[in-house]
Amino acid sequence: MRCRVARLNWSTSTGWRSPVEAAQRLPHSLAPVNLDFLDFEQPIADLEAKIDELHLVGDDPEINISEEIARLKDKSRALTESIFAKLSAWQIAQLARHPQRPYTNDYIRRILTDFQELHGDRAFHDDPAIVAGVARLQGRPVAVIGHQKGRDTKQKVYRNFGMPKPEGFRKAIRIMELAERFKLPLLTFIDTPGAYPGVGAEERGQSEAIARCLAVMSDLATPVICTVIGEGGSGGALAIGVGDRVLMLQYSIYSVISPEGCASILWKSAEKAEEAAQAMGITADRLAELNLIHEVIEEPLGGAHRDPEAIASVVQSTLVRHLDELGAVPLDTLLESRFARILEQGEFREA
């Protein structure tokens, strides 16, 4: 059953649809869906199913199968390790978009205390695709901004699939400026397919909102740490991604355009998303190699969603470590080195 459901959903991943459409296509009886395993994890799923079956049999006191279960569990672990040791960029993209992957609010809840959410851009609306507020990280006050996706269909629609509109970015700018004014370090969590491409968003100046986010963050007089926790989709991601440290979770992605979008433009077919993902180098390891991000945060075996507590505590200790480092740097030095780092990004030749 589990496998069937998993296949049902992921078969859609071969042809790109807008998330709205994809959600509409899901039969209501299946939402929330059990999406434990992705396509490429099927061998693991099969083993796990066997283990579950044995557990059921194991209730019978006359048969001792605990040894067999232990053996299968070892096997399952080894299999997971071997599959996860050589994931393709496209497989990592699927993990980054895993429906059970921890979202911004999951991290806020686990690694921060006393979170107080702040709302609205003071001009038009509150955008639920971006959560923002103030909280404490091990006692010290911080400001936090993150994209927020929804878990079930209703939430997905409410959060607009984590795709912010201009008012979301303008709320973010407001919180950034609060952070600067009251000397709170700023933590951002990036997880969006991209900024929302809609009529209203264009009318209200999507471009300008993103551009201003970039400008403000580039010179925001407080330490800024950006963490890509899932999908880093283009300008909508970068809008809250300019900082002193840019970190990425091991199975998150960060790219200028979605693999599907890139494939449909350059290959003239969304089916080539797998190749596009590979060519663009969207994974954390690759981007660290290219010196475009600072650090890769290792995830638990099988991905962050397999052990949300574990990943949250790693993220927390990583953030604390970087904040300590950045806190020791005088503010003007911090701003100069952020600026210098932004300016050195790019590869070109000069005659």
Added chain:
Amino acid sequence: MSWFGKMLPSRIKTQNRSRSVPEGLWEKCRECEAVLYRAELQRNLKVCPKCNFHMRISARDRLDYFLDNEPRTELAAGLEPSDPLKFRDSRKYRDRIIQSQKATGEKDALVAMQGAVRGVPVVACAFEFRFMGGSMGSVVGEKFTRAAQVCLDERVPLVCFSASGGARMQEALFSLMQMAKTAAILERMKRAAVPYVSVMTDPTTGGVSASLAMLGDINVAEPQALIGFAGPRVIQQTVGQTLPEGFQRSEFLLEHGAIDMILDRRELRDGIGEILSKFTGVATRVRTEVETETEPEPEPEPEVAADQ
């Protein structure tokens, strides 16, 4: 057939002849389909004299129309794209670069020049749309940044003419980072109170619109230019409804408060020169006609202190 009949072209021939416009002499307006004499069109800065349609023009023509004849110095002309990802789709990125370089004569999609407009010193850059859709990769970002740095160092205003589909996919995340880079240097200019005028021309979308193009102290657009974050096709697919008439055109942006003004191409020199003169306190030189070649050069440049 009589000698007169022979002289009359057959009907088929006539049709053929009217359809094929001789190469180089005539050009058809994309909008009103009027056939225009190319030399006259050039004199009119490639604005259709019949319907006022602003045709796309090359970066060099753009700067040539905009800047005073003297002085002109090209900036960062030696920058060339590299291929950090060894990117390959249906074709190699390397090959696409070479092809675009041959087609346009440019090394990449941005040209930057230091000069003056109506006597006010400026640095001006222009996107070359024919170079891979004016897409912004590392070279564009770097050249823009260097141009802006000259502005900061010499306290000279910056004018940028955008014509771009957005970030260059073949340089993947490097391209995305150019958005941050250009925004960062513009923030410096803003803090230093060095004026920046952004002129959006057809088309300005994606990563370019969501960074350097929208960050002008003054945002200007040419008439009827397509300007927006997402392209109309993507929006159409997402919302699944037909888009309103004139959506994402300059006039739409003006109405929604995204730009300060729409300037006809033939008014850009005077309009921007006047704004910059007000901002910098440098007096503009007497109004000059665009075809300055036919006129005697005005007397030597008035002394203009570079840093005010």
